[in-house]
Amino acid sequence: MKALSSCSAFFLAFSRRDHTILISKNKNNRCSRLIISRHYMTASATTTTIQAEDSEDERRTRWHNEFTVNFLGPPHALASLSVGDTTIDGQITRLSSSPDLFLIRNHISSQMDRDSIKTGAIDNGMKLAGTTKSDENTVRKNSYLTWMNPYELLLSEECNQKKGVTPILLALLRSARSTFVHSTMNDLFDRGEYNYCMAEDVQVAKYDIGGMYNTHHDGYGRFLTVLTYLNGVGGTYFPFANNTSTNGATNTITCQREAELAAEGAGNSGLLVVGIEGIEAYNIGDDDYSNQTLPNNNTNITSDYSTVQIQPGDAVAFYNYNADGEKEWKSLHESRSVPREKWIVTNWFRSESLTGSLSSLYKASLLDEDET
Ligand SMILES: O=C(O)CCC(=O)C(=O)O
Ligand SMILES: [Fe+2]
Structure with missing residues (x-):
């Protein structure tokens, strides 16, 4: 586990296979939110190839669709x-x-x-x-x-x-x-x-x-x-x-x-x-x-x-x-x-x-x- 610093909160990060998970911690060191990439429950793979002609939106959508894992979903x-x-x-x-x-x-x-x-x-x-x-x-x-x-x-x-x-x-x-x-x-x-x-x-x-x-x-x-x-x-x-x-x-x-x-x-x-x-x-x-x-x-x-x-x-x-x-x-x-x-x-x-x-x-x- 690796600690990352921030002003009002700090984050713990740990890796599971190719996924990085961040847990935001409040000052009392109690978890307040599980932040996994975008919003709450997504995880991103570390590498992805993006074609140059894709618009920013398309890239984001494709990245999201292809590399998200729903931790609230099935194992x-x-x-x-x-x-x-x-x-x-x-x-x-x-x-x-x-x-x-x-x-x-x-x-x-x-x-x-x-x-x-x-x-x-x-x-x-x-x-x-x-x-x-x-x-x-x-x-x-x-x-x-x-x-x-x-x-x-x-x-x-x-x-x-x-x-x-x-x-x-x-x-x-x-x-x-x-x-x-x-x-x-x-x-x-x-x-x-x-x-x-x-x-x-x-x-x-x-x-x-x-x-x-x-x-x-x-x-x-x-x-x-x-x-x-x-x-x-x-x-x-x-x-x-x-x-x-x-x-x-x-x-x-x-x-x-x-x-x-x-x-x-x-x-x-x-x-x-x-x-x-x-x-x-x-x-x-x-x-x-x-x-x-x-x-x-x-x-x-x-x-x-x-x-x-x-x-x-x-x-x-x-x-x-x-x-x-x-x-x-x-x-x-x-x-x-x-x-x-x-x-x-x-x-x-x-x-x-x-x-x-x-x-x-x-x-x-x-x-x-x-x-x-
Ligand atoms: O009785 C069922 O088949 C469904 C019950 C249900 O949806 C529930 O308790 O939330
Ligand atoms: Fe129900």
Whole structure:
């Protein structure tokens, strides 16, 4: 590590392969921002050949596109997968490149573990999810939530009653971090820079029949969502997920209004996660199916959107911010109204570099208040 000086702040620099990362430090020597090249979360390779005739803007754009790494995105082993490709162990398949969206088979492979999480959640007390701002809740319907901090559970007396679920939640958290968080963020975490990559308490959600959660962006600096289906009922729909190519045009969405985006995208593209309830349980756009399959037989393509069939214990992981530290709007998603009881457990990882101080955030209550 090499120290660089500055008037009000100084910087630490360290290299990882061909990338240089700068961390700005305030006077008290506490990290205030992760500055990686432009804005927050990009890194630059050390050399690049620029053609003389390129305009300054073109050069900058090309440099940015070719040599940026999104530390809020998937780690290298996953980032390099093309849509439809699966990791050597056969467990993780890329479902979309924009947003970065992956399917994980058998993420919680044991039915006993899945049942323990459900029981632990019930014991912990599940509350109706919804807004307090209006009588008619249009954001979520018929869904119940609880939050569990496995480390607190481990320490508290309650741990004795819940020791069934504590090790399972700890293992889930560790596996989500090691598999889906970029190694650079994990390195920062290991160095004690916890604010760049904080794991939230684990959320368990249950939807009764007719339960739903409207289209939304996970937001609040949650750069990574890992959502595991506990009883095999799906219904998660990503209206902007692409499933054709990793190298095609990027189709940047500039409009930032979620509802507008969802309306534009619904039925034209996207990916629907379907479980034991079956595809006919959901009616999205035109029901014009063509039964083609992507490599690995994971995805049935319809003319309008794709579906992926999950089993109990399977999970999806998706990334909510782009390399500039801005919201990746294509990660918008929803839970369609479900035809039978649905259980999920979710791990979120978020970064202070995206939201400023996170201490003032209030997780579920904040989500519900804001998304009215
Ligand atoms: O229930 C689902 O399928 C999606 C849940 C979700 O998006 C969330 O909890 O943020
Ligand atoms: Fe969500």
